[in-house]
Amino acid sequence: MTIRKILTAASFALLQTSGVHAQQNVHPSSVKYEYPAEPEVREKLEKWRDQKFGIILHWGLYAVPGIIESWSICNESWIERDSTIAYEDYKKWYWGHASQFNPVNFDPEKWAGVAKKAGMKYLVFTTKHHDGFNMFDTKESDFKISNGPFKDNPKADVLKHVFESFRKQDFMIGAYFSKPDWHSENYWWPKYATADRNNNYDIRKYPWRWDKYKQFTFNQLSELMHNYGKVDILWLDGGWVRPRETVNEEVLSWGAPIPEWSQDIDMPKIAKMARQAQPGLLMVDRTVHGPYENYQTPEQRVPEAQLSYPWESCMTLGGAWGYVPGDQFKSAAKVIHTLVEVVAKGGSLLLGVGPKADGTFPDEANERLLQIGSWMDQNGAALYNTRITKNYHDGNTWFTQDKTGTTKYAIVCLQEGENVVKGISWKGNVPKKGTKMKLLQTGETVKWKLEDGAVRVTLPASVAKLQTAALAFSFIAEPE
The missing domain is CATH 2.60.40.1180 (Golgi alpha-mannosidase II)
Known part of the structure; x- marks a missing residue:
């Protein structure tokens, strides 16, 4: 059996038993919410609360072999891989898909058109997932879509064209960005084994190395905030990268390892820069409640009761966030029922679709989105611009x-x-x-x-x- 087949099967096993990011990564919503103080942020937040229905696109290296996004290269006990393949060889195989990723049918205007017909109003696009592969033309790394076989394509800077296409359809624009970067040698230092999702060296002993990582992260986020037009939402994933003093019972409940040092990347500095470039920007530092989590994001679930503060359920249309062959998609009725419940409880629904490696949506995903849109055309007034x-x-x-x-x-x-x-x-x-x-x-x-x-x-x-x-x-x- 090939690596691809093994990992595809393993991915489905993980997805079917424990959801999108596997059990350890379905984060509960934070206990506390802090309403933003800045008037411009409050105004943007109220505009976002009117939208109700968004799309999140997970697109990256994982689309090439058609496996779970990023997590197969994380060496934790719940990860299953072919036991005959050495871990380091597996990482090389996974990252090696950068030389094969050539989405020649990439047409973001079609994506935006289908999302618009579905009744969606805002976009969150994965600029970089935990595996460190960049879907934008960053100057901080060569590990990017614009440095492989797609580099000579007029749309090689994928993010630019995605944002432009969705703006034309009047979407609010959100940039997903992973705070951990497993491809960076300043996060996973090759000097040591990569035992789990956390950085693999003691930051207290090597603060200079972590400082390099913080600067790298800041620089990439600055590129996103300055080089890609108007951005409404900065959606930061990887909630274990946080000040250690914010680790609480909620974080411990994830079951993930907690290092003895702090993985603080200086959110106040990042937020100041980002909001100078993008006034009123919504910051969504997922699961790190406080001034940089302007709305909360329960994953793959709907809260049991109505909530009075801003929140969104992020859920997949299929079983996976990214493209996996043979994925089972939810019916249009199921999505509509979930959307109705979410809005009645005070939230918004962010629905996940994974484009294929060639740059197209799966046919079944297109079909579901158009069916949802048919209902929304007639009934959307009961959801858009409403409150609890x-x-x-x-x-x-x-x-x-x-x-x-x-x-x-x-x-x-x-x-x-x-x-x-x-x-x-x-x-x-x-x-x-x-x-x-x-x-x-x-x-x-x-x-x-x-x-x-x-x-x-x-x-x-x-x-x-x-x-x-x-x-x-x-x-x-x-x-x-």
Whole structure:
């Protein structure tokens, strides 16, 4: 069996049993939230909270063999690899895909067009994952897409063209960046073995080496902030790279090794530079709660209850963040139901799609996104620009309201394949006496009455046999 086949199979085993980044990397949301003090950041944050639905694109070396992103080169106990291949040889094999990565069908305008049709409003793109391979034309490293077989392509600086294409579709723009860089000799020093995800030398003994890494990180982030036009979000991953004093019970619950030294990369300095270049920039230093985590990012899950502060669930459309052949994609109805629940609980949904090595989306991903978009075209008003309501949930019905609190929306999620029934009911969020209720999907006014404490809606015969993921209604509600 080839390395590719072994790692593909191992990746699926990991993904199916423990989610996208495997069990050790599904980070719980932080316990505390600190609202940003800067007026420009607050304004940008409110704009972001209106968007509700975004896309995150994991694209890198891992797309070439079609395996889990980065993690297979991390030497931790939960990682499975072919036991006949030496670890150092495996890393060389993995990183060697840089000489094969040639996405000749890369067309970011198609990506942006499909995302727009899906009803998405903001983008997060992986500029660099933990493996250290850069998807932008950094001057700090030769390990980049613009230094391989794709270097002579007019779109060799991939990030530039991705951002430009999504800006044309009026997306808010986010740059994903991994704080750890396993390809950097100042993070994983070749002098030592690479035992786990952390840097592999004692920073207390070699502060000069860590200082080089901090400068390298700062320089790359400066490139992203200065060379690629307007950026709205800096989405920083790799939450174990943090001041040691911020390590708490939450971090310990990940089960990852915790070194005795601090992997502090000086976030205040980075934030000052970034916001001078990009006024109002949202900083998302994932899981390191405080002034640089402007919204929180529970991964591959939806919080159990409504949250009052800004947050987003980042979840995959398939089982993997990046492209893996044979991946199983969620149905459009499943994504819509998740999006409705997330928004009713006060969050946004960031949906992960992994482009293939040739630069195209998998056909099935395109299909799902267009199906989601068809529903959003008719019902998006119940989600976009909304805020939470006190009574946000009754069975399979979820509630939102506009920002003035005047109009409320009830979104009734239906089981997949279920025909719309003639009558629908819910408790709570009673319409104001005499108000008209509209079914967003058709624009029709529907009859309703209050009976035994429940709102009972009668649907017209033209709707009774409709198959849809959910029905959304708008109305003026009685004060709570």
